[in-house]
């Protein structure tokens with residue numbers, strides 16, 4: 368039987384994190400859901416699978432090598448985001464030295480397939496949602512068949528690199544739940560979650576187009592799982608892993624889905640705390656009460672900026688009034704709020720950064736995160752930063768190709784200092800400190816508060832925290848005559864995404880979600 372080992376490796380030389388190191392270290396580690404999904408599809412297809420989560424297990428390169436030798440897989444699959452690619456390359460080198468077939472998947476692959484496959488240690492890549500592609504690929508290897516028609520597969524042939532069309536899974540219920548039994552579930556925790564915590568995904572995709580956010584190929588269509596299967600998975604996690612809190616990693620939770628999910632949890636009397644990212648324009652008072660009744664403990668809202676014009680510039684499609692109302696109503700419903708802000712975005716001034724700090728204090732959420740603006744590849748923010756000459760256009764390409772790069776300058780002078788100022792002025796207010804102290808109920812609470820405080824006091828953003836790339840299209844690369852063939856163009860057309868978003872919002876406006884909600 369063909370054996371596959373999947374790896375999440377350490378973040379080596381991750382110069383691109385937007386979060387201060389001191390806070391990053393304290394936040395806890397959560398399960399790599401992408402690998403969990405790849406593993407479950409492989410297991411369902413009859414392959415023998417193992418997962419090494421090197422971050423959660425905190426194991427060395429040598430230990431990873433030892434585990435690969437012990438399991439002795441035919442194929443080693445590694446997950447990567449662009450900022451974490453260097454670690455993925457090291458894992459591929461370790462596996463290659465042991466004579467394994469290596470394959471990389473994850474969001475990064477959809478942006479840099481060509482650069483990634485230029486590495487000798489990387490044999491294959493998969494772009495897009497990898498479950499079906501990986502199963503097809505493993506079957507081809509097992510049966511010694513041609514893999515050239517496997518959708519989403521990237522491979523090398525006659526000195527050229529062939530890039531497949533990203534696979535998109537339209538029926539997300541067809542995918543089995545992640546192979547949690549292969550993950551070190553006891554090792555996962557979050558500074559804001561009850562222990563033990565797990566993550567889950569009830570939907571895929573996000574039709575919104577916020578300027579700093581990379582749109583994955585699978586974002587093109589928003590898809591939800593049936594709420595029955597989501598609640599089955601919650602019950603499985605409680606029963607088999609003693610999970611006390613679920614952190615949904617969905618990008619958004621539209622009204623009807625949030626209401627259906629809450630009703631299912633209530634109907635089945637499942638006792639679980641949960642939290643989810645949400646948009647302020649997708650909640651209303653009745654829905655919030657229902658979510659609270661179903662165990663929703665924290666709503667994580669992306670607010671991003673305090674100044675209304677900047678909020679519009681970031682393309683959030685929300686305004687400060689909506690933000691204030693959502694926070695007010697969530698608190699009234701008894702749900703804690705978590706606000707995310709970006710500091711030092713393109714066009715920011717001291718006035719707009721101060722407006723962000725002021726809004727944070729006015730909203731007074733339970734938790735807050737201020738991150739320094741980092742232009743990620745293939746995002747509008749990246750394009751704007753390049754246009755304004757703030758960053759090197761080919762920075763990320765060179766980063767992925769392994770060049771040692773100097774840190775790039777912040778998009779706004781003193782952005783680091785402003786982030787530190789934001790944290791301190793938010794958390795170190797006497798009222799906030801007092802509120803935090805009142806909430807300490809256990810040793811675990813005390814430790815989390817202490818860790819958070821240390822994170823803020825020892826706050827330092829790495830100087831090399833900004834990196835960038837020019838917004839390049841696959842067509843640009845074609846023009847440059849890269850030695851590759853595209854079996855199709857995986858690039859998402861922005862115009863299509865805009866259409867998707869408009870029809871999504873029309874649908875939202877048509878159903879008046881409050882009329883579908885039961886009285887609570």
Ligand code: B12
Pocket residue numbers: 373378381383384385386397398399400401402404405443444445446447448449450451470471472473474475478493495496497498501568572579580581582583616618741743744
């Ligand atoms: C949850 C999440 C996190 C979590 C945990 C990440 C994790 N590994 O579990 C946390 C909060 C830690 C995190 C941190 C960061 N994140 Co994040 N995160 C996400 C988020 C919202 C969901 C990821 C997820 O679980 N998806 C669900 C699973 C099912 O999808 P998936 O992981 O992509 O896996 C599928 C495919 O990619 C593929 N696949 C994945 N791995 C493999 C491996 C193989 C072998 C194969 C064949 C296929 C395959 O198949 C999977 C199943 O379909 C995404 C946005 C998104 N919607 O994807 C951003 C996202 C991945 N994050 C992003 C970024 C930038 C970061 C940070 C760098 C931000 C920062 N702080 O600066 C950090 C980096 C962390 C670090 N280690 O340094 C970017 C990545 C962009 C890029 N170019 O790579 C994204 C896309 C957000 C965005 N839209 O901009 N993140």
Ligand code: SF4
Pocket residue numbers: 573574575576577580581618619646669
């Ligand atoms: S709401 Fe905005 S930030 Fe959140 S996933 Fe969608 S596009 Fe990205």
